[in-house]
Amino acid sequence: MSELKLKDLYDGFRDPATIRMLAAQIGEEAKALHEPLRIMEVCGGHTHTIMKYGLPQLLPDNIDFIHGPGCPVCIMPKERIDHAIALARMEDTILVTLGDMIRVPGSQSSLAAERAAGRDIRPLYTPMDALKIAKENPDKRVVFFAIGFETTTPMTAALLHAVVTQKVDNLYFHINHVLVPPAIDAIMSDGQAKINAFIGPSHVSVITGAKIYAPLPQKYGTPVVVCGFEPVDVMQGILMAVRQQKEGRAELEIEYSRSVTMEGNVKAQQLIDMYLQPRSHFRWRGIGDIPDSALELRDEFAYLDAEKVFAEVLPTEPIDDHKLCICGTILKGLAKPMECKVFGTACTPNSPLGSCMVSSEGACNAYYRYAGVLG
Amino acid sequence: MKQVQLSHGGGGEETNKLIHDLFYRHFKNDILIKAEDAAVLQTQGKIAFTTDSFTVSPLFFEGGDIGKLAVAGTVNDLSMMGAKPLYLSSAFMIEEGFAFEELERIVESMAKELEKSGAKIVCGDTKVVPRGSVDKLFINTAGIGAVMREGISSQAIKEGDVIIASRDIGRHGATVLMAREGLEVSADLGSDCETLWPAVEALLAENISVSALRDATRGGLAAVLNEWAENSDVCLEIEEAAIKVSDEVQGICEMFGFEATDLANEGTFVAAVAPMHAAFAVSALQRFGFCRDAAVIGRATTQYPGKVVLHSAFGSRRFLDLPKGELLPRIC
Numbered sequence: 001m002s003e004l005k006l007k008d009l010y011d012g013f014r015d016p017a018t019i020r021m022l023a024a025q026i027g028e029e030a031k032a033l034h035e036p037l038r039i040m041e042v043c044g045g046h047t048h049t050i051m052k053y054g055l056p057q058l059l060p061d062n063i064d065f066i067h068g069p070g071c072p073v074c075i076m077p078k079e080r081i082d083h084a085i086a087l088a089r090m091e092d093t094i095l096v097t098l099g100d101m102i103r104v105p106g107s108q109s110s111l112a113a114e115r116a117a118g119r120d121i122r123p124l125y126t127p128m129d130a131l132k133i134a135k136e137n138p139d140k141r142v143v144f145f146a147i148g149f150e151t152t153t154p155m156t157a158a159l160l161h162a163v164v165t166q167k168v169d170n171l172y173f174h175i176n177h178v179l180v181p182p183a184i185d186a187i188m189s190d191g192q193a194k195i196n197a198f199i200g201p202s203h204v205s206v207i208t209g210a211k212i213y214a215p216l217p218q219k220y221g222t223p224v225v226v227c228g229f230e231p232v233d234v235m236q237g238i239l240m241a242v243r244q245q246k247e248g249r250a251e252l253e254i255e256y257s258r259s260v261t262m263e264g265n266v267k268a269q270q271l272i273d274m275y276l277q278p279r280s281h282f283r284w285r286g287i288g289d290i291p292d293s294a295l296e297l298r299d300e301f302a303y304l305d306a307e308k309v310f311a312e313v314l315p316t317e318p319i320d321d322h323k324l325c326i327c328g329t330i331l332k333g334l335a336k337p338m339e340c341k342v343f344g345t346a347c348t349p350n351s352p353l354g355s356c357m358v359s360s361e362g363a364c365n366a367y368y369r370y371a372g373v374l375g
Numbered sequence: 376m377k378q379v380q381l382s383h384g385g386g387g388e389e390t391n392k393l394i395h396d397l398f399y400r401h402f403k404n405d406i407l408i409k410a411e412d413a414a415v416l417q418t419q420g421k422i423a424f425t426t427d428s429f430t431v432s433p434l435f436f437e438g439g440d441i442g443k444l445a446v447a448g449t450v451n452d453l454s455m456m457g458a459k460p461l462y463l464s465s466a467f468m469i470e471e472g473f474a475f476e477e478l479e480r481i482v483e484s485m486a487k488e489l490e491k492s493g494a495k496i497v498c499g500d501t502k503v504v505p506r507g508s509v510d511k512l513f514i515n516t517a518g519i520g521a522v523m524r525e526g527i528s529s530q531a532i533k534e535g536d537v538i539i540a541s542r543d544i545g546r547h548g549a550t551v552l553m554a555r556e557g558l559e560v561s562a563d564l565g566s567d568c569e570t571l572w573p574a575v576e577a578l579l580a581e582n583i584s585v586s587a588l589r590d591a592t593r594g595g596l597a598a599v600l601n602e603w604a605e606n607s608d609v610c611l612e613i614e615e616a617a618i619k620v621s622d623e624v625q626g627i628c629e630m631f632g633f634e635a636t637d638l639a640n641e642g643t644f645v646a647a648v649a650p651m652h653a654a655f656a657v658s659a660l661q662r663f664g665f666c667r668d669a670a671v672i673g674r675a676t677t678q679y680p681g682k683v684v685l686h687s688a689f690g691s692r693r694f695l696d697l698p699k700g701e702l703l704p705r706i707c
Contacts, residue, residue: 016689052693053689053691053693057691349699369694
């Protein structure tokens, strides 16, 4: 196997000359637009890139970014976080999950607070580490609180496959995997959001293929560009969206052609399909119930499903956000973080009221960290 | 394999043997071997005094170990105040069952690191605690240094001062992360762990007008710059392209969604110097192998007092914020 060169991960895609050139070209071509281009970046990763690299400062005034619902932490309703806390509080239990989930407040507590109070809660760098933890702790049960969009789902499926084939009997799954297309559909069919183009996250489409966005251009008349996360990728994606708008086209295009195809990773899709099935309903924080917008374990694996096995300890009441928090409105593309009355005052990354502030992928967090008075 | 037992911390014969056969053997100096209740020290003028505790996991990592860290860390804290490191204390909290051989490697490493600054360990303490009470080994060191240049302070940075980073950033944080997670993505990554006094001594010897010095340990470069901006009420405007980050560290950051500016360093410092001395300071630093990449990364202005502004190479700018909470990998 050839050695992985870490530089390959980003080299060339932050080249200042290329970014300046793209900015100039977008500026030139955007002059021909008849109406402002309001681009929704569906994914929090794109929001992060846009803010971190200050891309709006390089773009003309008639291009505006609208932040979408694509942050797996932001959209997690409080009752699901309460589930994680309830599971972590069970005797002889290790709760494992990914990244920022540890910090997100539930209705009363957070996993970080529970960990400080003595519960065994561990962040994972990769879901497969859960298997190692389960094997090293045969006298305990390990619950994997699985989160993420289509990107992280294959890793959960791979872990499920390992647990089933290796007959590991102390690892359970609380599945919170959500899907991008139903969320976009929910926002667009609501009719309030004024969005006339999308950039779609490339990492989702590496798995699913770009085909998942195929209905959108026709249905809503909006261009969709599947786009990478480096600044050069995002700028190139914007240029492609501007061109479509200018030429009166609404098509699905792939900017990130270095690894996205229309079909995606069919093997990963099959593995997911083997273990997971669409969930009829999932409540998105701030947005509400979106049918068929998430996944759950197939019935034959109910014995691994923490929601079923430990149902008696899990709260069932839906819990809404703090009244002053407008995360829901932001996630629907109807407001920007700075329009929130508590942004940067009562709500900061250190004491977040809403999930868009707590998650490093969240729009409020990105604005707070990178923009401030620079706008 | 010989292991540390609870009796080694009991204060009796075994403790005595451990102190004489291990600590005195490696840290030997006139003051320590007197074995009094406290060391009696001779100093002149103003002294700087600091303490730090070290709890790194794993104990041994590419480029260093907890012992090297404990000496370099405290010596560097003194150096950053323009103080020549003189005397250190060293307290060991050891988990029962810890391998003697590893303890000896750590003590040897401390002795070797002390040679770089000439500081001496003049007093110490050993506690052995039951299994599970500490994670293998904790070390606390305190240090006293003679202040060679007064007025170096995080509150002393003035408009126009030039900000210099002594080398590339993020190596210690990335190395420990890789070791902890058992990642094998690159062979060419080691901690920057290093005693900085010789470099600071050179700056002072060259009469460079230094406003502030700070080693960018936990919280990384971002934390130092934000503390300085706030404490001196200046805006620090930093050129992102001037901050050196190795390919290996940048790659780790890409994989986990970290910022190199947030990662810990253990042998990298930042200096604020008068503008007329900037080039002189950089060349003085570059004489040392561990500072050969020293470079000007920005300057102090009055634009947004209390804030750090990062200028990108393509003309945009943003605030560089303090790192928040524990470093956790991103989700997707």
